[in-house]
Amino acid sequence: MPKPKDEFDTLYGYLLYDPQDILDDEYMYTVPEIARMLQGLDPTTELSEDTEDRLVQWTIPWIIQHEEKFVINDPRGDDPGYFGLHPDFVADEDEE
Incomplete structure (x- = not known):
């Protein structure tokens, strides 16, 4: 059931990164590693299963x-x- 915004103590902007913003173009990652990085965590961070x-x-x-x-x-x-x-989405060093 929807709730009024004033019922919440905090509200945050919803930001989704582009893959180039979080992944190193020299590495390959599992989905759980990417999930951690999307949260600003190191890809090796231990998390509960839930x-x-x-x-x-x-x-x-x-x-x-x-x-x-x-x-x-x-x-x-x-x-x-x-x-x-994908190599087509890796920034050239000249563009950085």
Whole structure:
């Protein structure tokens, strides 16, 4: 059920990053690692299973929305897939 805004103590702007803003173009990342980075955390930060599950649920649509900006590897065995920046979306050093 909707609630009036004045029922909330704090309200924040909703900011979603571009993949180039958070990913290093030299690395590939799992979805949970990307989820942490979207929260401003180190990709190796330990999280509770519930917290990680929630962050991953928020991250998957973000990845899908930016699909053209990613490359993915062919997973090996039970290893997860890794995502990295597509070369077409990596800024040239001249542009930085």
